[in-house]
Amino acid sequence: xxxxxxxxxxxxxxxxxxxxxxxxxxxxxxxxxxxxxxxxxxxxxxxxxxxxxxxxxxxxxxxxxxxxxxxxxxxxxxxxxxxxxxxxxxxxxxxxxxxxxxxxxxxxxxxxxxxxxxxxxxxxxxxxxxxxxxxxxxxxxxxxxxxxxxxxxxxxxxxxxxxxxxxxxxxxxxxxxxxxxxxxxxxxxxxxxxxxxxxxxxxxxxxxxxxxxxxxxxxxxxxxxxxxxxxxxxxxxxxxxxxxxxxxxxxxxxxxxxxxxxxxxxxxxxxxxxxxxxxxxxxxxxxxxxxxxxxxxxxxxxxxxxxxxxxxxxxxxxxxxxxxxxxxxxxxxxxxxxxxxxxxxxxxxxxxxxxxxxxxxxxxxxxxxxxxxxxxxxxxxxxxxxxxxxxxxxxxxxxxxxxxxxxxxxxxxxxxxxxxxxxxxxxxxxxxxxxxx
Amino acid sequence: xxxxxxxxxxxxxxxxxxxxxxxxxxxxxxxxxxxxxxxxxxxxxxxxxxxxxxxxxxxxxxxxxxxxxxxxxxxxxxxxxxxxxxxxxxxxxxxxxxxxxxxxxxxxxxxxxxxxxxxxxxxxxxxxxxxxxxxxxxxxxxxxxxxxxxxxxxxxxxxxxxxxxxxxxxxxxxxxxxxxxxxxxxxxxxxxxxxxxxxxxxxxxxxxxxxxxxxxxxxxxxxxxxxxxxxxxxxxxxxxxxxxxxxxxxxxxxxxxxxxxxxxxxxxxxxxxxxxxxxxxxxxxxxxxxxxxxxxxxxxxxxxxxxxxxxxxxxxxxxxxxxxxxxxxxxxxxxxxxxxxxxxxxxxxxxxxxxxxxxxxxxxxxxxxxxxxxxxxxxxxxxxxxxxxxxxxxxxxxxxxxxxxxxxxxxxxxxxxxxxxxxxxxxxxxxxxxxxx
Numbered sequence: 066x067x068x069x070x071x072x073x074x075x076x077x078x079x080x081x082x083x084x085x086x087x088x089x090x091x092x093x094x095x096x097x098x099x100x101x102x103x104x105x106x107x108x109x110x111x112x113x114x115x116x117x118x119x120x121x122x123x124x125x126x127x128x129x130x131x132x133x134x135x136x137x138x139x140x141x142x143x144x145x146x147x148x149x150x151x152x153x154x155x156x157x158x159x160x161x162x163x164x165x166x167x168x169x170x171x172x173x174x175x176x177x178x179x180x181x182x183x184x185x186x187x188x189x190x191x192x193x194x195x196x197x198x199x200x201x202x203x204x205x206x207x208x209x210x211x212x213x214x215x216x217x218x219x220x221x222x223x224x225x226x227x228x229x230x231x232x233x234x235x236x237x238x239x240x241x242x243x244x245x246x247x248x249x250x251x252x253x254x255x256x257x258x259x260x261x262x263x264x265x266x267x268x269x270x271x272x273x274x275x276x277x278x279x280x281x282x283x284x285x286x287x288x289x290x291x292x293x294x295x296x297x298x299x300x301x302x303x304x305x306x307x308x309x310x311x312x313x314x315x316x317x318x319x320x321x322x323x324x325x326x327x328x329x330x331x332x333x334x335x336x337x338x339x340x341x342x343x344x345x346x347x348x349x350x351x352x353x354x355x356x357x358x359x360x361x362x363x364x365x366x367x368x369x370x371x372x373x374x375x376x377x378x379x380x381x382x383x384x385x386x387x388x389x390x391x392x393x394x395x396x397x398x399x400x401x402x403x404x405x406x407x408x409x410x411x412x413x414x415x416x417x418x419x420x421x422x423x424x425x426x427x428x429x430x431x432x433x434x435x436x437x438x439x440x441x442x443x444x445x446x447x448x449x450x451x452x453x454x455x456x457x458x459x460x461x462x463x464x465x466x467x468x469x470x471x472x473x474x475x476x477x478x479x480x481x482x483x484x485x486x487x488x489x490x491x492x493x494x495x496x497x498x499x500x501x502x
Numbered sequence: 503x504x505x506x507x508x509x510x511x512x513x514x515x516x517x518x519x520x521x522x523x524x525x526x527x528x529x530x531x532x533x534x535x536x537x538x539x540x541x542x543x544x545x546x547x548x549x550x551x552x553x554x555x556x557x558x559x560x561x562x563x564x565x566x567x568x569x570x571x572x573x574x575x576x577x578x579x580x581x582x583x584x585x586x587x588x589x590x591x592x593x594x595x596x597x598x599x600x601x602x603x604x605x606x607x608x609x610x611x612x613x614x615x616x617x618x619x620x621x622x623x624x625x626x627x628x629x630x631x632x633x634x635x636x637x638x639x640x641x642x643x644x645x646x647x648x649x650x651x652x653x654x655x656x657x658x659x660x661x662x663x664x665x666x667x668x669x670x671x672x673x674x675x676x677x678x679x680x681x682x683x684x685x686x687x688x689x690x691x692x693x694x695x696x697x698x699x700x701x702x703x704x705x706x707x708x709x710x711x712x713x714x715x716x717x718x719x720x721x722x723x724x725x726x727x728x729x730x731x732x733x734x735x736x737x738x739x740x741x742x743x744x745x746x747x748x749x750x751x752x753x754x755x756x757x758x759x760x761x762x763x764x765x766x767x768x769x770x771x772x773x774x775x776x777x778x779x780x781x782x783x784x785x786x787x788x789x790x791x792x793x794x795x796x797x798x799x800x801x802x803x804x805x806x807x808x809x810x811x812x813x814x815x816x817x818x819x820x821x822x823x824x825x826x827x828x829x830x831x832x833x834x835x836x837x838x839x840x841x842x843x844x845x846x847x848x849x850x851x852x853x854x855x856x857x858x859x860x861x862x863x864x865x866x867x868x869x870x871x872x873x874x875x876x877x878x879x880x881x882x883x884x885x886x887x888x889x890x891x892x893x894x895x896x897x898x899x900x901x902x903x904x905x906x907x908x909x910x911x912x913x914x915x916x917x918x919x920x921x922x923x924x925x926x927x928x929x930x931x932x933x934x935x936x937x938x939x
Contacts, residue, residue, distance in 0.1 A: 082793070086651060086652070086793055087651070089653075090651055090652075090653070093718075094650070094651070097718070195648075201793070201794040201795065201797070202797070203644055203647075203648035203797075206643065206644075206647060206648050207640055207643075207644075210640075210643060210647075210815060210819065211632075211640035211643050211812070211815050212811070212815065213531070213814075213815050213818050213819075214523060214524070214527055214531070214811060214814030214815050214817070214818050215523070215527075215811045215814070215815070216526075216527070281530075281534070339779065339800070342776065342779045349798075354811070356519070356523055356638070356807040356808060356810060356811035357638040357801060357802065357807070357808045357811050358638065358801060358802040358805070358807075358808055359800075359801065359802075360638070360639070360640075360799070360800070360801040361786075361798070361799065361800045361801070362797070362798065362799050363776070363796075363797070363798045364794060364795060364796065364797040364798070365794065365795040365796075368795070370793040370794070370795075371793060371794045371795055373793060374649070374651060374652045374791070374793035374794050375648070377650075377651030377652070378647060378648050378649065378650050378651050378652070380651070381650050381651050382647065382650075385826065386823065386826055389822065389823055389826065
């Protein structure tokens with residue numbers, strides 16, 4: 066039996082469940098693998114705070130990170146502090162001292178991933194991060210190991226549980242964004258300040274990690290097209306329903322020849338397809354590869370217990386395999402992205418126009434001149450008999466986004482257009498095509 | 503760059519795609535991992551047969567397994583012959599010679615798994631088998647690695663693509679079993695002799711492997727409750743629809759205290775839940791664990807390309823990690839199973855009885871005496887005005903199967919019962935409970 070010393074940074078929302086899960090499973094794991102991971106030291110802010118701790122852990126509590134990092138009995142540092150500092154300095158020093166690191170810190174990897182993975186590779190230690198991407202959903206492991214011999218063509222993800230819950234409530238219960246957000250906060254699915262989720266920023270951080278793993282490239286968040294759910298309205302859900310779709314905040318990573326199409330935005334997806342079935346605060350991914358066909362995965366994407374379980378799986382791999390458990394973070398080559406104007410998609414376009422002769426001709430001319438062809442177009446019934454603008458709802462065939470934006474700009478400048486045209490991408494390519502509306 | 507020699511047994515339906523995928527990815531993998539797997543020898547029956555082969559492979563073809571196994575350049579033997587012999591002898595000898603083995607041979611593992619894994623462990627070599635369970639769905643990896651630190655509570659699986667396709671066609675298109683099977687054969691989803699699929703035998707083999715991985719026990723197929731889809735009728739689909747369910751051939755492995763509830767049978771599952779969304783010839787699994795919450799996976803469960811991709815992922819792990827890539831096959835302890843009479847489930851019961859006073863009282867008394875409580879009961883509208891038996895459709899709350907069978911035996915013996923009562927389990931426990939009809 067080999068004992069492997071762990072230095073645990075943080076005993077909070079994830080660290081607490083991690084310590085408990087490890088204690089509960091230690092005997093069974095030792096019997097199975099011949100390795101017994103043990104928390105030798107745990108860094109906390111206030112050791113006197115009352116906590117429910119597994120047996121033996123209270124003696125391991127301390128406030129001095131230097132003592133933890135200097136301890137030769139510690140082979141693996143588990144960083145569950147979150148935030149950039151002191152987490153970043155401590156991880157960097159752990160690596161410099163030849164310790165393996167397991168972290169669930171997405172922000173740290175987004176900001177300093179390249180530097181830290183470079184240091185780990187140079188030092189021959191493992192730096193693992195399953196818990197940093199979609200909590201308990203084992204996407205890092207699947208992309209890096211199960212699909213290593215295959216070639217990823219596209220990943221479609223619902224990777225933010227907060228917005229998925231919020232959009233679900235808006236769609237099913239007719240709630241407003243504000244109401245749905247308050248409900249999500251009450252249920253613990255949304256933070257007090259939900260900006261990072263609502264804006265698509267959290268999904269974009271995850272997409273950078275996923276794209277790096279799937280395509281072996283380096284992606285920076287600032288390069289992506291990112292739209293949040295702030296402008297999603299009840300009318301979008303109504304239009305989606307008419308199309309046989311639901312509205313999701315999608316993270317898309319797709320290979321287009323030598324370039325990558327990477328984006329985060331609300332999209333309509335087929336209601337009978339695999340992405341629509343990712344409900345509530347779940348996370349889910351649809352991975353298309355050359356050999357495998359569509360692989361669909363879903364699981365709770367956040368929460369202390371689920372994230373701790375992913376961290377523990379990484380710790381067990383590192384305890385068993387040491388430096389051989391290292392996974393590349395992403396490729397050295399920067400990603401070549403498809404510029405926004407060249408994205409190809411289907412679009413839901415909703416026009417608010419005068420109910421007058423010639424209006425329709427003006428719209429279709431603006432679209433047709435740019436080669437945008439219409440799959441469906443119909444006028445919403447007017448709610449009142451009174452005069453006033455009407456709503457025209459259309460679905461385009463696949464078109465270049467640059468062309469669609471140009472057509473919309475032209476249409477919005479027409480004197481008969483009464484409100485800005487609403488545009489929502491409709492995602493029905495590749496593995497989603499069988500469910501095309 | 504380290505070259506790892508592979509001895510490939512079989513260049514057929516899986517072996518051919520494996521050789522091609524490996525050749526296509528070799529450069530990228532070598533750059534990424536520092537290891538270059540290369541097929542040093544490939545065993546075929548007839549080397550003169552015309553084949554499309556990757557460059558360099560035609561010189562590696564041979565018919566002499568002894569030469570392949572003796573070749574010291576070969577570190578990994580990839581067994582894709584299928585069947586018990588000669589596959590079994592060749593795998594055993596490869597292990598005895600200290601070579602790692604990767605196989606996609608479910609039958610071989612079902613029959614000789616214990617012996618072969620014992621030999622591999624004693625010899626310190628890896629024996630991997632992701633391709634043997636649900637083709638490209640990485641369930642072995644997920645159960646053994648991603649969930650290693652967690653505790654599996656239950657696995658619900660749709661693990662046979664043939665029967666899933668057939669049941670789908672019966673349910674959606676109203677096809678008969680025979681029609682749907684012919685259609686499946688025409689599409690290549692069913693073999694000329696589909697008995698192993700239709701009878702539930704293939705699903706039971708997979709369930710043994712899955713239960714061994716999930717619960718660390720040894721299970722023999724003969725111990726399981728296995729019912730095939732032979733007796734599923736159009737009326738079952740009708741009844742399922744009325745309940746808000748669909749009919750699936752389910753493989754269930756659930757921990758019940760110290761015992762395991764393991765079974766394969768047709769069941770009604772909620773139509774909005776995660777198992778219903780596993781459509782066509784896909785395979786899918788719903789895994790419940792203590793920490794993670796429900797993890798849902800689906801992918802094509804068969805097909806040469808998908809299976810080859812799983813085999814290649816195993817080969818890459820072994821090439822990188824050698825004996826450290828070994829995974830335990832299952833535990834040493836035999837599983838203690840819940841006997842059939844003690845299974846607890848909800849049941850759809852369909853009675854064919856005289857339309858006469860007192861009949862309903864007789865049914866409810868037989869159920870009530872055994873503590874079986876009824877969640878819903880209604881009479882089907884009679885199709886014709888003529889006299890004759892009526893159909894009563896009921897859904898029970900959770901009940902012991904022994905009690906339900908005893909009640910049905912009693913009811914079927916009543917003079918007012920005109921045909922044997924139909925019983926279909928309704929699976930709405932655990933992670934399926936949110937979708938309970």
